[in-house]
Amino acid sequence: MPSVQTPAEKSGYLHENFRIFHNADSRKREIPFHYHDFHKLVFFLSGNVRYVVEGRQYDLRPLDLVPVAAGQIHRPVIRDDSLYERIIIYISPDFFRRYAEEDTDLFYCFSGCLETHSNLIRSGEAGIQSLSRLAKEMKICAHDTGYGSSLLRRIRLLELLLLACRILRMESSEEALESASHPVIVQAIDFIGRNLFDEHLCVDLIASETSLNRSYLMHLFREQTGYTIGGYITEKRLFHARRLIEQGIPVTQACYQSGFGSYAAFYHAYRKKYAAAPAHGLSRQVSVEDE
Numbered sequence: 001m002p003s004v005q006t007p008a009e010k011s012g013y014l015h016e017n018f019r020i021f022h023n024a025d026s027r028k029r030e031i032p033f034h035y036h037d038f039h040k041l042v043f044f045l046s047g048n049v050r051y052v053v054e055g056r057q058y059d060l061r062p063l064d065l066v067p068v069a070a071g072q073i074h075r076p077v078i079r080d081d082s083l084y085e086r087i088i089i090y091i092s093p094d095f096f097r098r099y100a101e102e103d104t105d106l107f108y109c110f111s112g113c114l115e116t117h118s119n120l121i122r123s124g125e126a127g128i129q130s131l132s133r134l135a136k137e138m139k140i141c142a143h144d145t146g147y148g149s150s151l152l153r154r155i156r157l158l159e160l161l162l163l164a165c166r167i168l169r170m171e172s173s174e175e176a177l178e179s180a181s182h183p184v185i186v187q188a189i190d191f192i193g194r195n196l197f198d199e200h201l202c203v204d205l206i207a208s209e210t211s212l213n214r215s216y217l218m219h220l221f222r223e224q225t226g227y228t229i230g231g232y233i234t235e236k237r238l239f240h241a242r243r244l245i246e247q248g249i250p251v252t253q254a255c256y257q258s259g260f261g262s263y264a265a266f267y268h269a270y271r272k273k274y275a276a277a278p279a280h281g282l283s284r285q286v287s288v289e290d291e
Contacts, residue, residue, distance in 0.1 A: 017095040020153050022142035023291075024085040028078050031291065033226055035073045035239065039091045039110055042066040042076075042291075043160070045135055047084030050077040053119040055189040055225055057181045063131040065121040065164050067110045071239040072119070073232070076291060087138050088291055089157060099158065109164035117190065123167045134160050184210050185224045188217065189232075196236055197259040203229050233259075234269050241266065241278070251278045 024045075033052075042051065044060045051058045051066050053074040058066065068074050070093070078084055096107040105111070113119050123131055134156065141153045191209045195201045206229060207214040221229050237258045244254035252263055255278075260266035270278045 016092070017098070018089060018091045018154075018157060020138065020142045020157065021088045022086075022139050023088060024083060026081050026083050028081050031075050031078070033073050033075045035071055035235070036068075036090070037070050037239065037243065038093065039070050039096075040068040040291075041089040041091065041109070041160075041164070042068065043087035043089070043135065043138065045085040045087065046082075047086070048079040048082050049084055050079065051075075051119070052077060052225075054193075055181065055185045056117070056119060058120045061122065063123065063128060063135065065109070065131075065167075066119055067113050067121065067164070068119060069110045069114055071236065071243075073235065074119075086291075087135065087142065089160075091157075104162070104165075106158070106161040106165060109161055109168055112165070112168045117186075121164050121168055126170070127163060127167045130163055134163065182220070182224050184212060184217075185221060188221060188229070192229075192233060192236070196233070196240070197257065199256075199259055199261040201233065201259065235273075237266075238269060238273055241270070242274075245278055254278070 042065070044051075044062065044064045044066065046062055047060070049060050051060055051074065053066070053068055054072050057077075058064075060066070076084075096105075099106055109121065113121070138156050138160065141149065141156050144152065188206050188210050191206055192201065195205070203214055203218060207217045210217060212220070218229060221232075225232065227235075237260060241254045241258035241260070244257060245251055249257070255263050255266040258266075260269075267278065
C-alpha cells in the first residue's frame with residue numbers, strides 16, 4: 001500500500017530557459033509528490049522505477065521518456081537499491097516559443113501526451129538506436145563546462161525533443177501505458193480535470209461519476225495518490241490561479257477563474273501554500289537533483 005504523502009510541494013528555482021541534469025544513485029528512498037510551473041522531461045536510463053503522474057503509473061524501461069507538463073503532480077517510486085540513472089531536463093515555456101516553426105511544434109511531445117492522457121513515450125526498434133546515442137551524448141554534455149558547452153546542450157535538447165515528437169507521431173505506446181494504474185482513480189482525476197473550474201465540483205459529484213461510495217472513494221484516492229480529493233483540487237486550482245496572476249490577471253479575477261467559490265477561501269489557501277499573499281512578480285520554481 002502506498003504511504004500517505006503530505007500535499008504536493010513546489011520548491012527551488014529555474015532561472016534559465018532549460019537545465020539538464022544527469023543523476024545516478026543506488027539507494028532506495030521515498031520522493032514526495034510535487035509539481036513545477038515549467039515542463040520536465042525524464043530520460044530514463046536504468047533502475048527499478050515506477051513513475052506516477054496524475055494518478056497514472058508507468059513501469060519504466062531503459063530509454064523511456066516521461067514528459068511531465070507544468071502543474072502535473074508526480075513522483076518516481078524507487079523500488080530497490082539498483083542503480084537509478086536518468087537525465088532530467090527542465091524547460092521553460094519560453095524555450096518552446098523561441099523555437100516554434102510553422103511546420104514543427106516541439107511542444108508536441110508534451111501536448112500530444114496531454115491529449116492522449118499518457119505521460120510515457122516508448123520507442124520501437126526504429127528509434128532505439130537514436131535514443132541510445134543521444135543518451136550517451138547528453139550524459140557527457142550535462143557535465144561539460146568547456147568552450148561552447150551551453151550551445152552543445154541546447155543542440156542536444158532540440159534533437160531529443162524532435163526525436164520524441166517523431167516517436168509520438170509515428171509509433172504507438174499503448175502496450176506500455178498505465179497497466180499499474182487504478183482505473184477508478186484515473187477516471188476520478190480525469191473528471192476533476194474536466195470540471196476543475198466549476199466551483200460546485202465536490203466529492204459527491206466525483207463519487208457519482210465513478211459509481212463509488214463517497215467514503216470508499218475518498219479512502220481509495222488517498223491510498224493510491226497520497227493526498228485527499230479536496231487537497232488535490234486545491235493544489236490544481238492554486239497552480240492555475242498563480243499562472244493567471246503571473247500573466248497579469250487581477251488577483252480577484254484569477255481566484256474566481258480558477259474555480260474558488262470565495263476570495264477568502266482562495267486567500268487562505270494561497271497564504272498557507274506559498275507563505276505569502278497572492279501578488280505579481282512570482283518566481284519560477286523547481287525541485288532538482290533527487291528526482
